[in-house]
Amino acid sequence: MTDLARARVLGLLLLWPSAVLSADYDAEIAALAARPDVRAAMSWAAEREKENLPRLIELTEIPAPPFGEAARGRRFAEMLEGTGLRQVETDAVGNVLGYRPGTGGGGTLAVVAHLDTVFPADTDVRVRGPELDANGRRRWYAPGIGDDSRGLVLLLTLAESLEAAGIRTEADLLFVASVGEEGLGDLRGVKHLFREDGPRIDQMIAIDGGNDGRVLNQAIGSYRYRVRITGPGGHSWGAFGLANPAHALASGIHRFERSARTFVASPPRTTFNVGKIGGGTSVNAVPFESWAEVDMRSESRERLEGIDVLLRESFTDAVAGHNDRRSRGDALELQFEPIGRRPSGIVSADTPLIARAQAVSRYLGLEGELGSGSTDANVPIALGIPATTISRGGTGGGAHSLDEWWSDHQVVTGTHKALLLLLASAGLSD
Ligand SMILES: [Zn+2]
Secondary structure, X not given: OOHHHHHHHHHHHHXXXXXXXXXXXXXXXXXXXXXXXXXXXXXXXXXXXXXXXXXXXXXXXXXXXXXXXXXXXXXXXXXXXXXXXXXXXXXXXXXXXXXXXXXXXXXXXXXXXXXXXXXXXXXXXXXXXXXXXXXXXXXXXXXXXXXXXXXXXXXXXXXXXXXXXXXXXXXXXXXXXXXXXXXXXXXHHHHHHOOOOOOOOOEEEEEOOOOOOOEEEEEOEEEXXXXXXXXXXXXXXXXOOEOOHHHHHHHHHHHHHHHHHHHOOOOOOEEEEEEEEEEOOOOOEEOOEEEEEEEEXXXXXXXXXXXXXXXXXXXXXXXXXXXXXXXXXXXOEEEEEEEEEEOOEEOOOOOXXXXXXXXHHHHXXXXXXXXXXXXXXXXXXXXXXXXXXXXXXXXXXXXXXXXXXXXXXXXXXXXXXXXXXXXXXXXXXX
């Protein structure tokens, strides 16, 4: 079915009760999974999962710190070429892209996993295991193994399964290993992917963490700043009376905490955190600089804008107060240096991509509700492009810690979920 035909059908279905809508998608997924070519792809993927460990280990053991993903990207590009994709390239920021042309009429579906980890370059990323947990399940330990090396392996498995089963999709498929998903990477890879003159993408599936039932439809946005207050600085005795950046910073944090606490008491959920503070040179010197790093998050863009205003007002008032009270020296200056901006948004549960993801979960007997998170999907969601994030297959824990682990327990379920969602969303040619 073409996008347009789908839109028409959906338009009609939207007038019906949502139970009818989900029953319709349940029927669609059951029919899809019954096709011989799809069955072939599913069993091929299940077989491949038995052999996937070596390349999971290999990718995990190539360090990919923020802004240092190139080596892992190069190896992943080689692996992606080996899956039968004809066109594999690395873009200007380091994203690895692999194209699989469709038969037409289905737009472009992007499937994305991220290359980067949160760990610095000198972290020991050797994989340990398997060790058996209390239930006798095998676990492998290494920083980044589940988040998101395993996602990269799932991308490869998806591409190979389509090829092995000779499946042609209507939509063009774009497999992407993105850079800069984590922390200060600030989603730079996917932001670049969705730049104005970038490839046209109509839907996106991100593969990243979480349990098999995961269907993300809500993007938690965040604004992050380094708030910096600077002044002349001087001796604590001799220059007493100067406006003091540390005092002004503390008073700014106090004002912000007081007003933000009231602000976040009402929904949608919004949070704030002063995560780091610093500055100054000595206990007996008025600092010439003091700073704080602030993280604010919300499900809603309006709320983020609202708390952003409170942050600015609080520090502006605090600095003005300290400037008024000083008896000597130049005035303090205040700067808000942005160090992160992740857009927020929501995809309606009725959107085909989300409805299909949930239908696939039901088909596979998975439990899970719609959820929220901060992932590569934030960028398309904020642009109004349907996107979701689903699991990388298997189970895991300790993400972003040195004790991160991943288990291959029921890994095939997650793989099948990704495969069925990809096929349902991309449409199959007969
Ligand atoms: Zn991740």
